[in-house]
Amino acid sequence: MKKKFCALTMIAFMAFSLVSVGAINYASAQAAERTSYSTVVEPTIDGMWTSDDEWTDGEVTTIGDVVEFRSTWDMGDEYVMTRWIIEFLSDTTDDLADFWNFCIDGDQSGGTAPQPGDFRFRIAGHTEFDWYEGDGTGWTAVELDETEIEWATSLSASPTDSTPHWILEFQIPKNGGTVQLGITWNLGLSVYDSSNAQLGASTWPEGSEGDVPDSWGVENFTMEQIPEGLSFGVLVLLSSAAVVVATVVLRKRSRLDKSS
Ligand SMILES: [Ca+2]
Ligand SMILES: [Ca+2]
Ligand SMILES: [Ca+2]
Numbered sequence: 001m002k003k004k005f006c007a008l009t010m011i012a013f014m015a016f017s018l019v020s021v022g023a024i025n026y027a028s029a030q031a032a033e034r035t036s037y038s039t040v041v042e043p044t045i046d047g048m049w050t051s052d053d054e055w056t057d058g059e060v061t062t063i064g065d066v067v068e069f070r071s072t073w074d075m076g077d078e079y080v081m082t083r084w085i086i087e088f089l090s091d092t093t094d095d096l097a098d099f100w101n102f103c104i105d106g107d108q109s110g111g112t113a114p115q116p117g118d119f120r121f122r123i124a125g126h127t128e129f130d131w132y133e134g135d136g137t138g139w140t141a142v143e144l145d146e147t148e149i150e151w152a153t154s155l156s157a158s159p160t161d162s163t164p165h166w167i168l169e170f171q172i173p174k175n176g177g178t179v180q181l182g183i184t185w186n187l188g189l190s191v192y193d194s195s196n197a198q199l200g201a202s203t204w205p206e207g208s209e210g211d212v213p214d215s216w217g218v219e220n221f222t223m224e225q226i227p228e229g230l231s232f233g234v235l236v237l238l239s240s241a242a243v244v245v246a247t248v249v250l251r252k253r254s255r256l257d258k259s260s
Contacts, residue, residue, distance in 0.1 A: 032205035032217035034061045036082060037226040039074035043083055045169045047154035055085050057226050066090045066202045067191055068160055073221050079176030080183060087158060088166040088191050090199070094155060096125040097194035100168055101201075101210050106182020110214045113137050118213055119181060126153040126166060138211065145178040188216035 040057035044050040058070025069086040091098060100123040107117060114120070114134025122130050129151065132139035151170035158167060174181050190203040190210050201210075208215035 032208075034071075034217065034219055035059050036071045036073045036219055036221040038223055039072040039081075039083060040225055042074070043085070043169060043171075045083075045150045045152050045171055047152035047167050047169050048156040049085075049158040049160075049167075052159055058085070059226060061204065063189075063191075063202045063204050063206060066199070067189075067204070069189070069204075071219070073174070076173065079173035081171055082174055083171040084169065086168045086189070086191070087160050088168070088193065089161050090196060091166045091191070091193035092155070092164060093193065093195040094126065095194035097192075098126060098166070099124045099190075099192045100126075100153075101188075101190045103188040103210050103213070103216060104181055105186040105213045105216055106174075106180070108182075108184060108186045108218070110186065110216075112212055112214055114139055114211060114213060119179065120210070121149065123151070123153065123168065126155075134213075148172065148177045148179065184221065185219045186213060186216040187219055188213070 037057060037059060041051070041054055043054050049055060055070050058072045060068055060070055062068050067086065067088055067090075069084065071082055071084045073080065073082045075081075086100065088100075101120060102122075103114070103118065103120045105111075105115075105118045109115060109117075111118075111134075113136060114132075115136060116134055118134035120132040120134075120139055122132065124130075129149075131142050131144040131148070133142045134140075149170055149172045151168065153166060153168045155164050155166055157164050172181065174183050174185075188203065188205075188208050188210050190201040190208075192201040193199065203210070205215065205217040208217070
């Protein structure tokens with residue numbers, strides 16, 4: 001009788017684990033995708049919200065309450081352009097060791113290490129800019145034409161947060177310039193505030209690693225402009241719901257793991 005009970009418990013546990021793993025994968029896959037909508041207001045790349053409506057055409061993606069970023073895309077004069085604003089809400093201090101890392105896997109080939117054709121740019125101290133390309137095992141610094149990217153940072157207030165914080169704006173051609181970055185990207189973002197070292201680097205997708213393309217998220221793009229209903233509040237609610245689902249499942253799993 002005891003054996004039968006144990007077997008039934010084991011089967012129930014395995015079934016629940018399968019459901020739980022499925023739920024976690026679903027939740028994290030949802031959290032690791034975003035969409036770039038068509039540009040409505042072409043931004044001025046000056047490292048700040050130049051006008052109140054400058055970035056209301058981009059879907060908001062968050063890293064906790066630390067970072068908010070948006071992107072749009074359009075057919076530029078020569079190339080397909082993507083334009084970005086990344087607001088590092090919790091970094092209000094100018095430190096040499098602060099950094100922004102932006103990793104691009106333009107053919108969505110993934111991998112456990114950066115591959116040739118994967119690119120990363122890194123801005124250290126909000127002023128030093130470097131390009132890197134994957135070499136199959138890590139990142140190698142490469143000289144790319146400086147016109148490849150237009151970027152600017154500033155420590156300024158914005159409609160997102162009236163406390164001055166670091167803001168990065170940039171625009172890159174996706175299918176032109178000195179490298180072909182690719183049209184649909186997997187990407188990884190990490191930012192670091194050296195005045196808040198205990199927080200570590202904040203990454204999108206959360207928990208991703210800059211050196212592991214398999215852990216990066218997907219950026220879809222659409223010809224559509226951002227739907228009016230897709231407001232900031234809706235996005236926050238959706239992402240909060242995903243976190244709650246993942247947390248509940250993880251908690252249930254860990255309780256079961258402990259009891260098994
Ligand atoms: Ca601007
Ligand atoms: Ca800082
Ligand atoms: Ca790749």
